[in-house]
Amino acid sequence: MLLRNKCIGVAVGITVCLSCFAGDTSEESLSEVRLATRIDSILKEKSDIFYGEFLAAQCASCHSKNENTGAIPIIHGQSKLDLTQALLEYQNELRTNAIMQSIAGALSDEDIGALALYFSKQ
Amino acid sequence: MSNFSRRQFAKAIGLSAAAISAPINVIGQAKPKVVVVGGGAGGATAARYTALNSQGAVDVTLVENSKTYTSCFFSNLYLGGVRDFNSITHKFDSLAKNYNINVVHGLAKTVNRAARTIQLADGSELDYDRLILSPGIDIVFDSISGYSKEAAEIAPHAWQAGPQTQLLKAKLDALKNGDNVVMVAPPNPYRCPPGPYERVSMMAHLFKSKGMMDSTITIIDPKPKFSKQGLFIEGWQKHYPGMIEWISPDIHGGIVGVDVTAGTVETDFDTFEGTLLNIIPKQQAGAIVHQAELVNESGYCEIDSDSMRSVLDENIFILGDACIAGAMPKSGFSANSQAKIASMHVLGDLINRKTFPARYANTCWSMIGTNDGVKVGASYESVDGEIASTSTFISQAGEDSDTRQTTFEESLNWYDSITKDIFG
Numbered sequence A: 001m002l003l004r005n006k007c008i009g010v011a012v013g014i015t016v017c018l019s020c021f022a023g024d025t026s027e028e029s030l031s032e033v034r035l036a037t038r039i040d041s042i043l044k045e046k047s048d049i050f051y052g053e054f055l056a057a058q059c060a061s062c063h064s065k066n067e068n069t070g071a072i073p074i075i076h077g078q079s080k081l082d083l084t085q086a087l088l089e090y091q092n093e094l095r096t097n098a099i100m101q102s103i104a105g106a107l108s109d110e111d112i113g114a115l116a117l118y119f120s121k122q
Numbered sequence B: 001m002s003n004f005s006r007r008q009f010a011k012a013i014g015l016s017a018a019a020i021s022a023p024i025n026v027i028g029q030a031k032p033k034v035v036v037v038g039g040g041a042g043g044a045t046a047a048r049y050t051a052l053n054s055q056g057a058v059d060v061t062l063v064e065n066s067k068t069y070t071s072c073f074f075s076n077l078y079l080g081g082v083r084d085f086n087s088i089t090h091k092f093d094s095l096a097k098n099y100n101i102n103v104v105h106g107l108a109k110t111v112n113r114a115a116r117t118i119q120l121a122d123g124s125e126l127d128y129d130r131l132i133l134s135p136g137i138d139i140v141f142d143s144i145s146g147y148s149k150e151a152a153e154i155a156p157h158a159w160q161a162g163p164q165t166q167l168l169k170a171k172l173d174a175l176k177n178g179d180n181v182v183m184v185a186p187p188n189p190y191r192c193p194p195g196p197y198e199r200v201s202m203m204a205h206l207f208k209s210k211g212m213m214d215s216t217i218t219i220i221d222p223k224p225k226f227s228k229q230g231l232f233i234e235g236w237q238k239h240y241p242g243m244i245e246w247i248s249p250d251i252h253g254g255i256v257g258v259d260v261t262a263g264t265v266e267t268d269f270d271t272f273e274g275t276l277l278n279i280i281p282k283q284q285a286g287a288i289v290h291q292a293e294l295v296n297e298s299g300y301c302e303i304d305s306d307s308m309r310s311v312l313d314e315n316i317f318i319l320g321d322a323c324i325a326g327a328m329p330k331s332g333f334s335a336n337s338q339a340k341i342a343s344m345h346v347l348g349d350l351i352n353r354k355t356f357p358a359r360y361a362n363t364c365w366s367m368i369g370t371n372d373g374v375k376v377g378a379s380y381e382s383v384d385g386e387i388a389s390t391s392t393f394i395s396q397a398g399e400d401s402d403t404r405q406t407t408f409e410e411s412l413n414w415y416d417s418i419t420k421d422i423f424g
């Protein structure tokens, strides 16, 4: 949760962070800036919801639309920003779950955009 | 919406125009027919996705021999006393009611590929435009000398869930402290690579929970190594020290045969005696694909890795344990994943629904002990005509107990989700 809030901050406060990019460049702030830039560019691209629906079928083995409580969260109805960000965080190992790191690792930016669009409409 | 306007509608929103075979869906003709044989992890998913995504434009019939489906997945937890039998048994009601699938309970005996019909044991016949086969496995009883269908009533395999699982559970529950189990593990390829080793863990868990600390389990394995081996061995030492012994072929030298009445397993090296034998023989694809001549010399079916279509018949798709799926293991998760790709191509053929390059996924969780779960999994794509993994993960040895507990909880959540995804 902490990480997520921090990263949303980065996503909206992109200019602020770009200044730290120019000056103080710790590993962490560098990767957060790259992440924010990628979130931005994914959200800007037009995504194909049919492609998203196709990809999302493979998520349904674990992510159920309803009545899921427990170790696998409901992702249906999440915002495009939240989904995109979460998937990029798994991909960049900013979130630790091994399953989701691997699944996100196999997704391209186009895939992520389509999935985010599809799930945000559920 | 009429068939005609549906096609135009499809065109208008930019769905792909060319079907692989001659278009079947022509004005004035009946709806195209999809028949699915096998209502398990692969077949029920395929029927459900086909019905759901065709929105009534195709007729879907599901042929399943049993009135209910008991999953092999989590059947080891039932053996260990962690789940009850009802919780792993599912009905077909929702598929019939909520998805308009014609569920036919009966045994499919033959496929007439030229006429595109299948014949059931009761003499009835169904015709199809596309046929999806997900019959799972058959046990090759005579692959172990002394074993047979009758012998399985004394020494259950319990590798097809249902009465066999209940029989093994009853026999396990009847054991007393000091009694021992001998398991013969299957040779590759077989359904659920970590399954035998999860089962042994659950047997030991049951003994431990009943204070039967003098009981032991011996695994006689035809394979020199097995899935998640390091994780299982570590777990056995931690939870069940001295209770489980794994014997590899370089020690036993080869399995000669079994005598289920004497309760013995003979190997080149020695004869092992068990109060209870659990014999898991070699497996092959279900009978229907053999009758239909869709198998190769391995006893399983070659498929096109982009679509799950049989390489021998463009009107037939083969899923799950029955097919040869490259890097994907034979699992319920794999079958469920493959079903979605097959269904997409069936609808591509029949109603020009848009298709995309295949993506598959699998994860196999295993429960080693209380709140101790491990997992292995991957994402897959079709690469040069083979299903190949593009990204993999596996639990690590020595993980902390929180991680293992979370992994176990994921598996509980997964079971609920996937059975909903399969049966609606």
Ligand SMILES: Cc1cc2nc3c(=O)[nH]c(=O)nc-3n(C[C@H](O)[C@H](O)[C@H](O)COP(=O)(O)OP(=O)(O)OC[C@H]3O[C@@H](n4cnc5c(N)ncnc54)[C@H](O)[C@@H]3O)c2cc1C
Binding pocket: B037, B038, B039, B040, B041, B042, B043, B063, B064, B065, B066, B069, B071, B072, B073, B074, B075, B076, B106, B107, B108, B109, B134, B135, B136, B137, B158, B159, B160, B191, B192, B195, B196, B199, B286, B287, B288, B319, B320, B321, B322, B330, B331, B332, B333, B334, B335, B363, B364, B365
């Ligand atoms: C002990 C054990 C543990 C397992 N644990 C896991 C796990 O944790 N996770 C996992 O993903 N997988 C697990 N598996 C593997 C999983 O059960 C199988 O891989 C999966 O069921 C395969 O699906 P399928 O559709 O190919 O076959 P099945 O699920 O076996 O379905 C086949 C169905 O077809 C029906 N049928 C067959 N022939 C005909 C016919 N001619 N006419 C009518 N009906 C027919 C059968 O009655 C059956 O219902 C486990 C397996 C075992 C044995």
